[in-house]
Amino acid sequence: MTRGAAILLVEDDRDEVDVAxxxxxxxxxxxxxxxxxxxxxxxxxxxxxxxxxxxxPVRPSVVFLDLKLPxxxxxxxxRRLRDHPETASVxxxxxxxxxxxxxxxxSYALGANSFLVKRFDEQGPGRYLAEAxxxxxxxxxxxxxxxxx
Amino acid sequence: xxxxxxxxxxxxxxxxxxxxxxxxxxWSLISERRQAIVQSTDELAAESRxxxxxxxxxxxxxxxxxARVWTVVGADPSDHWxxxxxxxxxxxxxxxxxxxxxxxxxxxxxxxxxARSDPWLSTLAGAPSPSDATFIGPEREAGGSPSLRLxxxxxxxxEGGLLAARIDLESQLGGILRGMSPxxxxxxxWGDEVIFSRGEPSTNSWQEWWRVERSVELAPGLVWQxxxxxxxxxxxxxxxxxxxxxxxxxxxxxxILAALAHQLRITLSQSRFLAATNRALEERGDELGRAVDQRxxxxxxxxxxxxxxxxxxxxxxxxxxxxxxxxxxxxxxDYRGRVLDAEGMxxxxxxxxxxxxxxxxxxxxxxxxxxxxxxxDIAPVDLGALAREIFVQVRVAEDDDDVELVVxxxxxxxxxxxxxxxxxxxxxxxxxxxxxGCEKRRITVAGRIDGDDCVFEVADTGRGFDMxxxxxxxxxxxxxEAEHDVEGTGVGLAIVHRIVRRHGGRVWAxxxxxxxxxxxxxxxxxxxxx
Numbered sequence: 001m002t003r004g005a006a007i008l009l010v011e012d013d014r015d016e017v018d019v020a021x022x023x024x025x026x027x028x029x030x031x032x033x034x035x036x037x038x039x040x041x042x043x044x045x046x047x048x049x050x051x052x053x054x055x056x057p058v059r060p061s062v063v064f065l066d067l068k069l070p071x072x073x074x075x076x077x078x079r080r081l082r083d084h085p086e087t088a089s090v091x092x093x094x095x096x097x098x099x100x101x102x103x104x105x106x107s108y109a110l111g112a113n114s115f116l117v118k119r120f121d122e123q124g125p126g127r128y129l130a131e132a133x134x135x136x137x138x139x140x141x142x143x144x145x146x147x148x149x
Numbered sequence: 150x151x152x153x154x155x156x157x158x159x160x161x162x163x164x165x166x167x168x169x170x171x172x173x174x175x176w177s178l179i180s181e182r183r184q185a186i187v188q189s190t191d192e193l194a195a196e197s198r199x200x201x202x203x204x205x206x207x208x209x210x211x212x213x214x215x216a217r218v219w220t221v222v223g224a225d226p227s228d229h230w231x232x233x234x235x236x237x238x239x240x241x242x243x244x245x246x247x248x249x250x251x252x253x254x255x256x257x258x259x260x261x262x263x264a265r266s267d268p269w270l271s272t273l274a275g276a277p278s279p280s281d282a283t284f285i286g287p288e289r290e291a292g293g294s295p296s297l298r299l300x301x302x303x304x305x306x307x308e309g310g311l312l313a314a315r316i317d318l319e320s321q322l323g324g325i326l327r328g329m330s331p332x333x334x335x336x337x338x339w340g341d342e343v344i345f346s347r348g349e350p351s352t353n354s355w356q357e358w359w360r361v362e363r364s365v366e367l368a369p370g371l372v373w374q375x376x377x378x379x380x381x382x383x384x385x386x387x388x389x390x391x392x393x394x395x396x397x398x399x400x401x402x403x404x405i406l407a408a409l410a411h412q413l414r415i416t417l418s419q420s421r422f423l424a425a426t427n428r429a430l431e432e433r434g435d436e437l438g439r440a441v442d443q444r445x446x447x448x449x450x451x452x453x454x455x456x457x458x459x460x461x462x463x464x465x466x467x468x469x470x471x472x473x474x475x476x477x478x479x480x481x482x483d484y485r486g487r488v489l490d491a492e493g494m495x496x497x498x499x500x501x502x503x504x505x506x507x508x509x510x511x512x513x514x515x516x517x518x519x520x521x522x523x524x525x526d527i528a529p530v531d532l533g534a535l536a537r538e539i540f541v542q543v544r545v546a547e548d549d550d551d552v553e554l555v556v557x558x559x560x561x562x563x564x565x566x567x568x569x570x571x572x573x574x575x576x577x578x579x580x581x582x583x584x585x586g587c588e589k590r591r592i593t594v595a596g597r598i599d600g601d602d603c604v605f606e607v608a609d610t611g612r613g614f615d616m617x618x619x620x621x622x623x624x625x626x627x628x629x630e631a632e633h634d635v636e637g638t639g640v641g642l643a644i645v646h647r648i649v650r651r652h653g654g655r656v657w658a659x660x661x662x663x664x665x666x667x668x669x670x671x672x673x674x675x676x677x678x679x
Contacts, residue, residue: 015472015499022479071618097468118471124482127474
């Protein structure tokens with residue numbers, strides 16, 4: 001049995017988390033949001049890593065994934081996600097402060113669906129993230145469960 | 150370094166020993182030859198002596214016989230005299246004459262008669278008669294050959310006479326010895342007088358070796374010396390030059406052997422030098438290899454730091470600055486036209502903390518850069534004392550009194566005191582941060598010698614870490630906890646790693662979550678202070 005969650009936000013910087021949550025709230029994205037503060041926690045929430053505190057794995061509609069994370073980095077989370085049939089088709093949006101070519105190339109090679117570079121949005125803090133969330137939640141038509149997006 | 154072998158003791162020794170052997174062989178060959186020659190000469194001499202003795206004895210016996218006939222017949226049987234003397238002189242041609250002397254000393258008859266003129270006969274008158282056969286001489290008359298005179302008492306008691314005879318020694322000895330001992334120069338001495346001589350001895354003084362002298366006692370008081378000496382011809386035939394050739398070849402051979410040995414020694418020495426040079430080159434190669442490895446590691450460190458720095462600028466440093474911008478914008482949006490309330494103050498606080506984080510990050514980066522750049526000043530360091538000193542500083546800086554420091558026995562090392570101090574600052578700060586909130590906090594410093602290394606340990610009683618992530622511990626800007634759970638920049642352990650690596654050591658860590666963490670670093674003992 002799984003929990004349906006709209007968004008899984010994987011971000012270690014509490015400021016970034018707060019800005020993202022505020023932007024999502026202001027943009028009217030009113031869906032459950034799970035926050036993981038590092039890669040291992042994200043894997044645990046997704047049920048890909050045993051954790052005594054996670055009894056029900058989360059099945060998000062979209063994952064916002066930072067690359068530079070404590071313990072297990074974003075690429076490792078992405079790889080594990082894609083390797084598991086249950087999570088192979090979950091849309092993953094990379095949100096990174098890096099715009100290094102290698103980082104971008106590697107992310108897509110591992111199966112990322114989108115790559116956003118963290119920025120100061122003149123329209124409002126975290127606005128770009130909220131818009132991306134709305135696209136994946138409202139405009140995008142996801143594949144049937146268990147199949148890759 | 151290669152030292153050319155100058156010592157000539159080996160070839161000199163070989164030459165000395167070899168020459169001694171050659172000389173000994175030569176001497177032995179010569180001596181053997183001499184021995185053989187002496188023996189043969191000796192045999193010849195013995196034979197000659199016997200012949201001479203026998204000849205004289207038979208001569209004497211014949212004269213004795215003549216005297217005996219005389220004694221028996223008595224009177225004056227001229228015919229008997231003539232017959233006896235004639236027979237005697239035919240048997241012994243060396244007998245010049247035989248005379249009969251009356252008991253008064255008067256010469257009665259002489260055969261041949263021409264010998265009557267011999268002055269010696271006239272000296273017999275009045276001389277006492279000898280009681281036994283007496284030899285007189287030898288005498289050498291001017292221009293003549295040496296001769297021997299013989300007096301033989303004849304006749305009955307009180308009415309006897311004397312038989313006198315003169316014997317030509319040259320003729321006599323010549324007859325006996327002429328054909329004897331060919332190749333030898335023969336001399337017969339009577340006292341100092343040479344009474345017979347045949348052949349010329351070799352003039353080579355070496356021939357004295359082969360001189361053999363034997364005495365022949367013919368009668369009481371009549372002793373002759375017969376000497377044998379090889380002539381030049383014999384010496385030439387006997388003394389083959391083979392031993393000399395052997396000696397010369399031996400000397401030359403040993404000289405060549407010595408030269409070869411010397412050359413061999415030089416060659417061996419050169420090959421040893423070459424081998425040593427090879428080894429030195431190999432060692433140098435290894436050294437270069439190690440130097441290249443070390444340099445490569447350093448370059449890798451630099452590249453890794455550059456990459457990390459790049460990431461810092463693009464990520465770690467960007468995030469706090471982004472936060473400053475974001476929250477400033479939020480403050481503007483949410484509090485436009487309003488006085489800042491508690492939330493506004495919170496936002497301001499966040500801005501301030503982000504700015505502080507950015508400043509700390511910059512400081513950390515600069516620190517790391519310094520740890521990699523600054524020249525090492527290696528000197529003996531008492532790490533135990535340094536640990537106590539640094540602990541006080543760190544406790545004050547972190548405003549954290551609720552912790553105890555235990556310093557065990559630590560071996561003395563050599564290193565850069567300031568940089569090793571930085572290592573302890575970062576390890577202690579780390580220990581304090583990750584043990585905050587735990588009970589009975591204690592930091593233990595220990596050390597031991599392990600092979601070529603001194604291994605030091607800083608252990609805490611904090612929350613520890615998951616061993617799965619041990620490889621990430623010492624990476625630049627790597628953190629095992631989210632930013633707000635444990636404050637820090639992620640540079641501290643990278644600095645520790647960098648400093649220890651620059652000292653030629655390594656760092657590692659062990660932990661059991663909830664029990665504590667143990668950080669180890671090794672320093673090579675080659676830098677030992679003691």
